[in-house]
Amino acid sequence: MSDLLSIGASGLKAYSRAMSTVGDNIANAQTPGYARRTLALKEMASGTESALVGRNVSPGGVTIQGISRSIDKWLINDARISSGEAERAATRADWMTKVESALSDDANGISTNLTKLFTTADQLTADPNNVTLRAQFLQSVDDVASGFRSSATQLGAMSEGISDAAQSSVTDLNNNLDALESVNAGLRKARAGSTNEASLLDERDRLIDQISSQMSVTASFDDKGTVTLRAAGTGDTLVGNATVTHVAIATAAEGRLGFTAGGAAIDPGSGNLAGLSQAADHVADQRAGLDAAAAQFAGQLNAAHQAGTDANGNAGQPLFAGTTAATLTATPLSASQVAAANGSGTNGNMLAIGGMRGANDPEAAWASRLASQAQATSSSRAQFAAAATRADGAAAARDSVSGVDLDQEAADLLRFQQAYSAAARTIQVARETMQALLSAI
Structure with a gap:
């Protein structure tokens, strides 16, 4: 009984x-x-x-x-890897789209004003003494300079935004590393098979997922379920042996990002930190390219204008001052100081300036820059779409085992x-x- x-x-x-x-x-x-x-x-x-x-x-x-x-450990690891790659691609695509917007004609009007400058020069060849056309020519010069400054300002702000986002992400990453070590401490004391242990293991996996979405890491586990986490690229230990090594970030003058752990340089590999790093590199390249384009354009137009004479018979003065996109300004000239003439006639210099149009003229060079950026942005979006599809598939496969x-x-x-x-x-x-x-x- x-x-x-x-x-x-x-x-x-x-x-x-x-x-x-x-x-x-x-x-x-x-x-x-x-x-x-x-x-x-x-x-x-x-x-x-x-x-x-x-x-x-x-x-x-x-x-x-x-x-x-x-759980299925292989499916969990595959989901983490694909998620980290999707985060990298998403972050990069987002900032690439912003760069494209900053360089677009809607944002700065450079393309429109370059066309206006050369169109006005063509009109001056027919009526070189027209004061209104001369004023329009100078206004288009000022508008182009303003467009370069606007793009430089936007790209500079973008570089600062990327740096701030990366700093915030690193702070979150370090907080997650600290939390993961706290979970490790709990797992060392938890009774095997208990609800407490299961909850700690869930939190451990969630934190590793979060960290993997920020940078590429590898994880190994002992018989109590505690994790040793390492940076995938270098093998540097981030969490292990009851210690935590924080990640630090440094921003170079041109906006490029560098990451270290315990003083040693590390490569995020994947995750949003990798995407931010790639975006920072791209913005830095675009800023340098914008400066080069501004200097080349100003140099070409200055040389062309100085080759002529103004309405008073004086040698033409530079149209632009400044050596970078951010410092490019229009020289304050009066309508009579537009150098429309040269030795061949009263419209000879405007004919020469209009003749600059061609395969390597400023208009074509700027259009090529925009096309290159558009292609890079389109490629980044395609990469993100592919990475997101793979991440969704990996997450679905994991959830088919772990999900409720x-x-x-x-x-x-x-x-x-x-x-x-x-x-x-x-x-x-x-x-x-x-x-x-x-x-x-």
Whole structure:
């Protein structure tokens, strides 16, 4: 009779815990990083069991072995790698789009004003003494200079924005590294198979996922589940042996980013830090290219204008001052100081300036720069689309193992409810039987 009672009692305890586990699964079905849990149950042999004679074994109830998480380590690692690459591609594509916008004609009007400058020069060849056209020519010069300054300002602000975003991301990364070591400390003390251990393992995996979305890392685990995290590119330990090595960032004068861990240079490899680093390099290249374009353009126009003479017979003066896009300004000239003439006639210099149009003229060079940026932006978007598709597939594959299926949980809940009712009925039968025996005495 006592065996019957113990069988029922063990069943009540086990199936109550099982229903609680199913309830946790249902409640956390949409919780990021939560891995489906199952309660491992095992038949408990009665006290008459003999290790040498199997037939002496009789039912003794059910015992709880512990909670296990439904995971596939390969799928988890693949999801982390693809997620990090998608974050890198997304971050880079976002900033590439912003660069394209900063260089576009809508933002700075350089293309429009270059065309206007040469169109006005062509018009002056027909009417070189027209004061209005001369003023329009000088205004287009000023508008082009203003466009270069505007682009330089936007790219400079963009470089600062990337640096600030990278600094914020590094701060988050270091916080996650600290939190991961705290989880390691908890895992060292957690009881195997406990709900606490499962929760800590979920948090461990969630933090590694977060870190992987920021930079490329490799993870190894001991028998307690504590993780040793290393930078994938260099192998430098970030978390391990109860210590944490923080990542530091430095921004060069031109805006390029550098990362170190414990004083040693590291390459983020993937994740949003890698995307920010690539974006910073691209913006730095564009800023240098913009400065070169401004200097080349100003040099060409200055030389062409100085080759002519103005309305007063004086030698033409430079149209532009400044050596970079940010410092490019129009020289303050009056309409009479436009050097439209040269030795060949009153419109000779305007004819020469109009003749600059061709395969290598400033208009064509700027159009080529815009086309190159547009192609690079389009390529970055295509890379992001491919990386996002792969990341979605990897996440779906991981979730097919670790995710919670509400239909399955509902079926398990019904099964355990019935088992719980059966266990309760077992105790009731034992009670009724005992009562009947006592009443017969």
